[in-house]
Amino acid sequence: MILDKVQLTQFRNFDSVQLLPSPTLSIITGKNGSGKSSLLEALHYLGYGRSFRTSKHQSVVQHNCDAFTIFANCISEGDKQYKIGLSRGHGEQFKCSVNGEHFKRLTDLVSLLPIQLFTPQSTDLVIGSPSERRRFCDWGLFHVEQSYADLIKQFTKVLRHRNALLKDYNRDSREFDAGYWDQQFIVLSERIDALRLEYVNKLIPIFKETCLQFLPEFLVEISYYRGWDKDTELSEVLRRKHSYDQKVGYTSAGPHKADLRFKVDKNQAQEVLSRGQLRMAVAALQLAQTKLFTLETNRHSIFLLDDIGAELDADKRERFIDGLIETQTQVFVTAIEQEQLEFVNKYKDKKMFHVEHGSVNEE
Numbered sequence: 001m002i003l004d005k006v007q008l009t010q011f012r013n014f015d016s017v018q019l020l021p022s023p024t025l026s027i028i029t030g031k032n033g034s035g036k037s038s039l040l041e042a043l044h045y046l047g048y049g050r051s052f053r054t055s056k057h058q059s060v061v062q063h064n065c066d067a068f069t070i071f072a073n074c075i076s077e078g079d080k081q082y083k084i085g086l087s088r089g090h091g092e093q094f095k096c097s098v099n100g101e102h103f104k105r106l107t108d109l110v111s112l113l114p115i116q117l118f119t120p121q122s123t124d125l126v127i128g129s130p131s132e133r134r135r136f137c138d139w140g141l142f143h144v145e146q147s148y149a150d151l152i153k154q155f156t157k158v159l160r161h162r163n164a165l166l167k168d169y170n171r172d173s174r175e176f177d178a179g180y181w182d183q184q185f186i187v188l189s190e191r192i193d194a195l196r197l198e199y200v201n202k203l204i205p206i207f208k209e210t211c212l213q214f215l216p217e218f219l220v221e222i223s224y225y226r227g228w229d230k231d232t233e234l235s236e237v238l239r240r241k242h243s244y245d246q247k248v249g250y251t252s253a254g255p256h257k258a259d260l261r262f263k264v265d266k267n268q269a270q271e272v273l274s275r276g277q278l279r280m281a282v283a284a285l286q287l288a289q290t291k292l293f294t295l296e297t298n299r300h301s302i303f304l305l306d307d308i309g310a311e312l313d314a315d316k317r318e319r320f321i322d323g324l325i326e327t328q329t330q331v332f333v334t335a336i337e338q339e340q341l342e343f344v345n346k347y348k349d350k351k352m353f354h355v356e357h358g359s360v361n362e363e
């Protein structure tokens with residue numbers, strides 16, 4: 001799916017703007033505070049139902065206005081058109097529609113548009129908490145494996161219930177000890193683990209090959225940790241951890257503790273790599289995921305690159321964008337100045353946009 005037209009109203013500093021992006025590469029330039037990241041933020045809403053800068057939807061609504069609206073005209077691989085609308089006002093729920101039909105669940109909308117984001121903060125994917133890497137893996141599975149979103153939803157419900165019983169264990173242990181919730185927990189955990197393992201096993205060789213282009217001087221390795229000891233059955237792990245879990249009031253092992261572990265030359269990545277190199281590791285990982293997505297689904301994804309000039313040298317910027325365009329990804333890039341992207345002259349059907357005073361003009 002690619003974006004053919006995007007219209008925003010009352011979104012950040014944009015009163016009302018329209019963008020007709022290129023199917024391959026759209027470059028958005030403008031001074032600090034002109035609204036470049038806000039444009040990407042609006043596209044991010046279409047793929048995730050949230051901003052990448054704030055968890056407060058009201059911050060995104062233009063000052064002194066009631067609601068923001070994002071409208072997008074998308075074209076699928078089979079040339080089918082989708083008209084997507086999304087709006088949210090102060091204290092309201094999302095209103096979303098696809099081809100005029102209103103959707104109750106935001107997941108129905110976000111599953112249509114596989115969007116990835118790279119920003120100067122993206123190093124968190126390597127050096128941040130395991131939840132960042134679980135989200136990364138889950139994005140890949142969510143867009144490749146149709147049943148995955150429901151599986152995660154069921155698991156989250158069971159985990160919450162199990163944790164509530166653990167917290168209450170001293171008052172009433174009967175429901176917990178009956179074993180029904182453990183059985184559910186184990187069945188769902190093993191299904192999630194099997195899918196994640198299969199996914200990571202496909203990702204690793206693509207990542208290795210991509211790393212050779214981005215960080216050839218290092219041996220970068222990733223391995224999958226499933227959230228409990230690899231040689232022990234989950235039922236046994238839960239049994240051994242029971243008194244600890246009861247004391248702390250939550251489940252300390254399971255797929256909600258899974259991770260993708262990074263090693264660079266057998267050390268922690270942050271001990272070996274510079275900030276720019278960490279960004280390259282993230283770029284390689286996201287590019288590998290994009291390649292895998294295209295291979296598995298034969299669909300186009302969308303990639304947002306915010307502030308590309310920050311700590312990536314020209315050679316790496318070019319390599320990153322080349323790699324994305326080779327996988328037929330629709331790419332949106334922001335930069336303060338066009339000089340940061342001189343190499344883009346080689347792309348024939350790119351479009352350049354300039355953002356200024358709340359308007360977006362094609363150049």
Ligand SMILES: Nc1ncnc2c1ncn2[C@@H]1O[C@H](COP(=O)(O)OP(=O)(O)OP(=O)(O)O)[C@@H](O)[C@H]1O
Nearest residue numbers: 012013032033034035036037038059060061062063
């Ligand atoms: N809710 C809002 N209503 C109106 N204007 C807003 C709102 N929130 C932020 N702004 C303003 O919108 C502008 C756009 O900011 P944005 O971060 O998108 O700019 P940018 O071009 O990415 O800047 P930089 O290059 O510094 O990262 C800023 O001037 C900001 O003050």
